[in-house]
Amino acid sequence: MDTGAKTTVFLLTLGCSKNTVDSERLQAQAEAAGVRFTEQAGEAEAILINTCGFIEDAKEESIAEILSAVELKEAGTVRKVYVMGCLTELYRNELQEELPEVDGFFGTRELPAVLEALGTRYRLELHDHRSISEPRHSSYLKIAEGCSRSCSFCSIPKIRGRYQSQSMDQLLREARLLQEKGVRELSLIAQDITLYGVDLYGRQMLNELLLRLSDMGFDWLRLLYAYPLGFPLEVIDTMRRRKNVCNYLDLPLQHASDPLLRSMNRGITGGESRRLIEEIRERNPEIRLRTTMIAGYPGESRREFEEMLRFVGDVGFDRLGCFPYRHEEHSPAYRLRDDVPDKEKEERVRELMELQEGIAEKKNAAFEGEELRILVDREEEGEEGLLLVGRTEYDAPEVDNDCLLDPAGLTALPGTFVKARISASDAYELHGTLTAAEG
Structure with missing residues (x-):
């Protein structure tokens, strides 16, 4: 594979937040050597899939993504396909036998080998560095x-x-x-x-x-x-x-x-x-x-x-x-x-x-009528205009409740904190109106 600025990689991360951290560490190492990452698989020279193998549904999703990547390789859209992570740890031999089109399989503790396949090397001085994913806050x-x-x-x-x-x-x-x-x-x-x-x-x-x-x-x-x-x-x-x-x-x-x-x-x-x-x-x-x-x-x-x-x-x-x-x-x-x-x-x-x-x-x-501090994650278009989507301190990202907020003329960007009065709720959402933007 070519090295330097010409190298482009589409990195797909499946599974839990621990996998996300692994991918962020890899990306930081690779970017420091000039590898470029793209959000479009069709623009990449290589596809790298960080798999999950914890439960059957996750395994099936990982296999499906690998097969899709192999199809892109066979069509000439990408040159290389690499697979890393949990699925490889469990089924390396079976995967190598069934999917010879994949150019390399790597386990959860083989970061230097993955980087070598991408045309660069592991740098110890960068072991604390990560290229953080969205949302960056x-x-x-x-x-x-x-x-x-x-x-x-x-x-x-x-x-x-x-x-x-x-x-x-x-x-x-x-x-x-x-x-x-x-x-x-x-x-x-x-x-x-x-x-x-x-x-x-x-x-x-x-x-x-x-x-x-x-x-x-x-x-x-x-x-x-x-x-x-x-x-x-x-x-x-x-x-x-x-x-x-x-x-x-x-x-x-x-x-x-x-x-x-x-x-x-x-x-x-x-x-x-x-x-x-x-x-x-x-x-x-x-x-x-x-x-x-x-x-x-x-x-x-x-x-x-x-x-x-x-x-x-x-x-x-x-x-x-x-x-x-x-x-x-x-x-x-x-x-x-x-x-x-x-x-x-x-x-x-x-x-x-x-x-x-x-x-x-x-x-x-019980939150209805209360004023809560909320971290804004993103903006969405609702039926009646722009909505801010955020979380209280009682809600972890990705798995817990969202709070849907009417900006009420106030400006609050993703990654900032606001105060909001909660007016309605259901089992999985809070609804409210901004009362102040903290920044």
């Missing part, structure tokens, strides 16, 4: 790689390896670079933020990292993907005391039935989960909690499912996602009998989400 800080838990339904340890915290000094440097590029909301992510620091420093360091990031002056800091077992509760105290730490926690619980939690190897009971949530809310009454549940896990009878329904109804999560169990061949649970029919799994997901919809409607209705 909101970004992610991946504080650890991999996972050392052994949840039975999950293949992440096989894909990403054992848990490895990133050093605090490195994370602070990376955060400063992001801040200099205009990032105002920084979401801390890892497969498990709870264990941050234990492998490097011999103790949990999430709270110390959060305090130091808070001191840097970000407008919002957000915590995503906290494992419930052993969660450091001093973090909740910091959240209450620091105005720029969002009153928000993503705490995936997966189930409430003790037998299923044991089979999942979660290390925590339903009762312990309930007590943890009670203590979190006692320490910080303003906090909003998001969780994730799995329906149709092997052995889940109607009784276990109804136990999860009662748990969700009692706890009243502010945000909740539910997914049907998928029998993944690289997860420990694959040895179990997948005994819940797919149709029943989907029906249970629907039933749980209907329950959650009612809970969310009531919680959002």
Whole structure:
């Protein structure tokens, strides 16, 4: 492949925010060597796909995108097709055999090799640098790689390896670079933020990292993907005391039935989960909690499912996602009998989400008449003119509620904060009118 300014790459990132960070690191390295990235596949010499392999739907999407890229190569539109990421980690040999048209397959820890294929090399001095994606005011800080838990339904340890915290000094440097590029909301992510620091420093360091990031002056800091077992509760105290730490926690619980939690190897009971949530809310009454549940896990009878329904109804999560169990061949649970029919799994997901919809409607209705601080993400054309679309501190990007705002003659650009009076709501949106633009 030609090197220098002539090289153009179309980079497609699939899957989670952790993949997004990987792509941003790659792009920063490549751009520093003169590689140009384009948003149109037809304008590129090479297509690079960063795949997801976590669940069956994600695998199918990754395969479909690879096949589309191969078609462009066969038509002469592009010269090279490369595939990287999670799918390669799981199925490298099969992919190489079935898709010889692909010019290279790379795993999740092969960044130097990907760069070499693009005609450049990895530069250690740029390891903190990222070419941040849109929206540029909101970004992610991946504080650890991999996972050392052994949840039975999950293949992440096989894909990403054992848990490895990133050093605090490195994370602070990376955060400063992001801040200099205009990032105002920084979401801390890892497969498990709870264990941050234990492998490097011999103790949990999430709270110390959060305090130091808070001191840097970000407008919002957000915590995503906290494992419930052993969660450091001093973090909740910091959240209450620091105005720029969002009153928000993503705490995936997966189930409430003790037998299923044991089979999942979660290390925590339903009762312990309930007590943890009670203590979190006692320490910080303003906090909003998001969780994730799995329906149709092997052995889940109607009784276990109804136990999860009662748990969700009692706890009243502010945000909740539910997914049907998928029998993944690289997860420990694959040895179990997948005994819940797919149709029943989907029906249970629907039933749980209907329950959650009612809970969310009531919680959002409580905001009506209130004035909230909102981060504007983008502009949209509504039926009656321009709308500003943003989020409260209680809503993470991409997965949670939007707030649709009438500008009311005020000017507020994406990436700025506003005050807005909430006038209406439903389960997944707030509606309101700007009262002030902060900038």
